[in-house]
Amino acid sequence: MVLEVLARCQDFISAQRLHSLLVAEDLRISLSTVYRALRELETADSVDVVRDDVGERLYRLRPEDGHRHYLICRSCGRSWPVDSEDVEQWAERIAADHGFAAVEHTVELTGVCGDCQPASDEGESLSCHPDSGRRTPAHRARSYAS
Amino acid sequence: MVLEVLARCQDFISAQRLHSLLVAEDLRISLSTVYRALRELETADSVDVVRDDVGERLYRLRPEDGHRHYLICRSCGRSWPVDSEDVEQWAERIAADHGFAAVEHTVELTGVCGDCQPASDEGESLSCHPDSGRRTPAHRARSYAS
DNA sequence: ATAGGTGCAAAAGATTTGCAACTGG
DNA sequence: CCAGTTGCAAATCTTTTGCACCTAT
Numbered sequence: 001m002v003l004e005v006l007a008r009c010q011d012f013i014s015a016q017r018l019h020s021l022l023v024a025e026d027l028r029i030s031l032s033t034v035y036r037a038l039r040e041l042e043t044a045d046s047v048d049v050v051r052d053d054v055g056e057r058l059y060r061l062r063p064e065d066g067h068r069h070y071l072i073c074r075s076c077g078r079s080w081p082v083d084s085e086d087v088e089q090w091a092e093r094i095a096a097d098h099g100f101a102a103v104e105h106t107v108e109l110t111g112v113c114g115d116c117q118p119a120s121d122e123g124e125s126l127s128c129h130p131d132s133g134r135r136t137p138a139h140r141a142r143s144y145a146s
Numbered sequence: 147m148v149l150e151v152l153a154r155c156q157d158f159i160s161a162q163r164l165h166s167l168l169v170a171e172d173l174r175i176s177l178s179t180v181y182r183a184l185r186e187l188e189t190a191d192s193v194d195v196v197r198d199d200v201g202e203r204l205y206r207l208r209p210e211d212g213h214r215h216y217l218i219c220r221s222c223g224r225s226w227p228v229d230s231e232d233v234e235q236w237a238e239r240i241a242a243d244h245g246f247a248a249v250e251h252t253v254e255l256t257g258v259c260g261d262c263q264p265a266s267d268e269g270e271s272l273s274c275h276p277d278s279g280r281r282t283p284a285h286r287a288r289s290y291a292s
Numbered sequence: 293a294t295a296g297g298t299g300c301a302a303a304a305g306a307t308t309t310g311c312a313a314c315t316g317g
Numbered sequence: 318c319c320a321g322t323t324g325c326a327a328a329t330c331t332t333t334t335g336c337a338c339c340t341a342t
């Protein structure tokens with residue numbers, strides 16, 4: 001059930017919201033089970049995970065094409081898989097330069113998408129973000145970025 | 147006091163450990179105050195922040211040369227500022243391609259440093275990581291990476 | 293019957309905050 | 318005397334876990 005919603009969603013979503021969606025569909029499932037399912041999917045590398053600005057974890061089913069990095073709109077919350085060839089290479093190079101092995105990287109790209117730029121809120125096209133066009137920008141704990 | 151320890155440390159450190167260090171030096175300060183100080187430094191863009199594999203936040207005083215990205219050893223915890231020109235450019239390009247504005251990015255590079263590769267643990271040269279050479283690798287919640 | 297999944301409530305843990313006491317100017 | 322800090326304890330919030338129950342094999 002978790003997988004199904006994730007697949008339908010095609011966007012990052014929190015465990016709690018996911019649970020809400022499930023319950024809203026009359027599916028009987030507990031929050032614990034949702035967390036357990038997500039953890040499985042995570043260890044199976046079937047989902048990508050990013051952190052909310054409040055530390056909450058957001059999950060997204062990894063696209064079949066293997067993309068692992070996304071461009072996320074801070075306003076509506078929608079995400080787009082992006083090509084990360086360059087970063088992969090950069091990461092490898094940097095690691096090699098420093099004599100590192102077993103390198104892993106985490107990359108999060110956020111911004112304001114085209115739809116959210118002119119007016120203030122729209123982008124209700126997808127269903128995973130009840131709080132679409134209204135998200136606390138830089139609530140308190142912003143990740144470092146530049 | 148917080149600043150001083152951070153400066154001396156030159157590495158990522160958690161609020162709690164930082165507090166321990168302070169207390170260990172007979173400096174009278176509460177954990178709350180440490181958190182408050184770190185938050186200030188954070189909003190002042192004086193520190194960079196990364197997330198532990200358990201969700202804990204680690205802070206590091208941003209080097210004067212303005213580096214914002216680091217290569218962190220998963221074994222001993224030491225970190226090295228890295229050149230991120232390429233990623234910056236990549237980020238800008240990707241964002242532009244998608245019509246995004248106000249782009250921000252977060253990049254975390256982890257691996258096993260040279261010192262930690264042959265044997266298992268060493269690298270006790272710096273003082274911020276009491277738990278050096280022994281860190282739960284991929285405890286449970288691994289960030290997505292590739 | 294039996295292994296594994298599930299729900300519930302409690303636990304864990306990091307961070308924040310209300311509030312009263314305190315300090316330097 | 319006051320503004321701004323601090324400490325402490327309590328609250329918050331997400332995620333995990335213990336444990337009993339229940340179900341499909």
